[in-house]
Amino acid sequence: MSHPSDEKSDRPTVEHREQLAVVDAGDELSAATAAALRSTVTDALAGRPRTGLERAENPNIEEQPAETAELRLLLADVTVFDQNGLGLLVGLHREARSVGVRLVCVNPQMALFAALRQQGLHRVLTVELDVRE
DSSP states (O other): OOOGGGSOOSSOEEEEETTEEEEEOTTEESTTTHHHHHHHHHHHHHTSOOOHHHHHHOTTSOOOOOOOOEEEEEOTTOOEEOHHHHHHHHHHHHHHHHTTOEEEEEOOOHHHHHHHHHTTGGGTSEEEOSOOO
16 A cells, blocks of 8 residues: 555645755646646745844744755656746746745756757756756
C-alpha cells in the first residue's frame, strides 16, 4: 500500500531549505495549470522570513531564519506546455525579482528548453540544465 505522500501530486509543491525555496512545477505549464503554479510560487515568496528592515521596525518578534535568496523552479517533469505557460515563467521571474529573489528554472526537458530559446526567453530567465536536485 502506498502512502499518500509517496505519490506525486498534480498540484505544484514547495520545499524551503535555508535561503532556498524549491518549487516542483509538476508535469504541465499551460493555461489550465497556471493559477495553481502562480499561487504556489506566490505563497513561497510570501513565506519568506522578514527582511532586516522589518526586524528593525518590530524588534520584539523572535528572530527568523535567513531570508530566501533563490527560488528554484523544477521543470524536469513538464511535458505539456503552451504560450500561457511560457508567459507564466516570465511573470514568475518578474514577481520573484520584485521581492529580491532570484528565480532559476531547473532541468527543463529539451522541448521546453527549445521553446524558451525560440521565444528568446533564455535571455530573460535563468535556466540551468542537467542539475541534480
